[in-house]
Amino acid sequence: MTDFAVGIAGVETIDHDVAHVHVHEHEHEHEHDEPAGIYKWLTSTDHKVIGLSYTITSLVMFVIGGFLAELIRIQLTSPNATFVSFAEYNQLFTMHGSLMIYLFVGPFAFGGLANIIVPLQIGAPDMAFPRLNALSYWLYLSGSITMLLGFVVAGGAADFGWVGYAPLSNAIYSPGAGADLWIAALLLTGFSAIFTGVNLCATIFYLRAPGMTMFRMPIFTWNMLATGILILLAFPVLTAGLIMLYCDRHFGTHIFTVQGGGVPVLWQHIFWFWGHPEVYILALPFFGVVTEVIAAFSKKPVFGYKGMVFATITIAALSLGVWAHHMFTTGVVLLPFFSIMSLLIAVPTGIKFFNWIGTMWGGHVRFTAAMLFAIGFLVTFLIGGLTGIYLASPPLDFFTHDTYFVVAHFHSVVLALVMGGMAGLYYWGPKITGYLLDERLGKIQFWLFFIGANVMVMPQYELGLLGMPRRVASYIHDPEWATLNQWATVGAVMMGVSTIFFLVNIVYSWKRYPAGDNPWDAQTLEWFTTSPPPHHNYYALPPIRSERPTWDYHHPDARSLVHGTSHDAAHPEAAT
């Protein structure tokens, strides 16, 4: 046992990059000269502090965005409600979608969870560029405030949908300041995302601890590498498009307007060239989260680890070539190419499902709140994934495009992602704060959310087939749709109540249940350090000889992995 823990000094002699960083750590080891309190928070470049700020801010955006969604759902409970006006309704769904996509899921995933967990998982003392990391956060916060300011300016917030299609988003059809704030917000948060992408890639490529080879990285880190690369490829395109849109609005260019010789569809190409990879920028992190959670709570290694890594890379690569499946009904894109590319994404996604099932198979599955959320993710994402296959088929997309079928499809997906996020919080929260969240409240939260999510989307699929278009404030022509819409609202309210349970849980569990270093008997490196980790993350590292060094350390007898049917006799149910 004694040779398992290798001191930092030993580490230094092995690897130049890491050695450099660790020397740095020694210089700063005395934390008493660090600023404290609010000043510490304002000036911190510690990835854990920044990551926590990101997590909290993005959860605030989730709560606000969810509140807007409840208002939308109230309006839709009757065919011709006057709860909000048409104009207000357009602002509501635009800001709901924008908050959720731009300010919640992405920043929560790569600014929050990944920022905190990736350096810990690979044994790095911090992100590669800590100051850039801080800049990311402050850009994100200012962008978020900028977007919300739309509600207080004359004319109200942006109201052209979260996709801002030209020419509706130009100065003639959307003259208000809300639209400009929306663009400015996306520029700010866009740069924030790009910087985080740079940081993730650099950290993962250059700051891995000795022994942490690429194929020993946990799946979450792999997925964040793929996410980081996608961010770098996709976000600059959106940023460029937004600048063009701004020029059209204020500097007299005609890039997206027919009158001056421009091409409105170009906006859609630019937007979705970012927008589809964005779907995977949002999804891949949570694929990673549930992979880790399922492995930990099944007490098993990730099944088909290498296949899963290749599946992730394949998804990332394919996702760059499918953007026009959002434009099938424009009539100006090559249908078969984008159709087959989109269908093919189902293959690596399917592989992941079998990896997850295979990980549980033969394990000891523990139904903690985190694990319940992970299973809720699997079920809900399965529904969203299957309905996504329809949309990859152009004739079926012609049939369902811009109806509630699509709203239901992507809410199956994004609500699954929210469950993945919650799984991550229940799982890693103790590592970040040092305290566990209450499991009973967590389970209530889970069941309310899981049932609520599906009670909301199922009627919406049906409404879509009946022909209800998305983004409508009234359906006066079809009053018989009211019942289905009311069911959807019931689901939305359940999710709202679930979120209240979550907030209550945070308050209730505050400093209540000390976690210890590894409360779940989890396997990856981050569970080796203290909870919360010290300033530069590790006092000592275990030897890293597989992708689960903490497990190897705690279960020396059950270390080796079974490859297929070989080795079998050597590994009966091993007991520690």
Next chain:
Amino acid sequence: MLVAAGGLKFGPLHAVGYSRRVPQPTRRTGDAGGVTRSARRWGVGLLVLAPLVLSGCSLSTFGADPSPTTTGRETFHLWQGFTIGAIVVGAITLSLIIYAAIHFRAKRQHEDSVPRQTQYHLPMEITYTVIPIIIVFVLFAFTIVVENAVTALPSVSKDNTIGVQAFQWGWRFTYPGFTIVGETTQDPILEMPEDENVRIVLTSLDVVHGFYIRQFNFSRYALPGVINPFTFNAQRTGTFFGQCTQLCGLYHSLMWFRVKVVTPADYTAWLSMQQARAATLSASAAGQAVQEQTSAGVPIRPDYGGGTN
């Protein structure tokens, strides 16, 4: 699924999964043969029966409309096929998820032990990679066939070529010699003959709109600066509801129209009547304005939804 499997044990899946040729210390080896046989029966039964049972209600629409148009009908059948596939794949995957989670839940006697640390199983991994690829190419093949039918542009007579221009917030239907215009809830009527190819030539006069006819199972964007042609062939007469599906500003929710399919004889009669009327009207100065009122006289932009803010 769990219930539907009836008397068949779930043990077989475990066998297929990992232990087909692996004697497991914790299991009676005698099980292996029977288990594998019932696994096959279970699997084959499911694969063969599910589509049959499901399409046994081969009239089941799975929520979609069988559509009056030829192409809408093909889309509808594609929908049915995709749905059968989705139900089979979804049911299998869902049962595996639920089965794995529940069957392998940790029990008290597991507290201080660890399960077998299985990580790779190449034959399984190849299987679950190859099968989805095959499914995808089958789906793609069907997609291509239907897509070619839906986007085909057979030649049509001049009388059957109708221009459609979307604008904030209404529709303008241009026939040879006259135009029909209506805003929001006025529901302008797009008249077309039954059992003949009709060409719609779609464009927008301002922002992007969506031209969508529910029961035709079809929509297409109306894009400014782009002319989008497509074809319908309706197999029965009737009136069908159409609506803008792409957000186009304030009155997007009310941007309605109707499609009226009539017999070819009625269509020809209607055309010449409208043409004659248009000719007389354009003789008078006020004609142009009146012509725009050919639809029912519902007031434009009524006070729906709490007004305009």
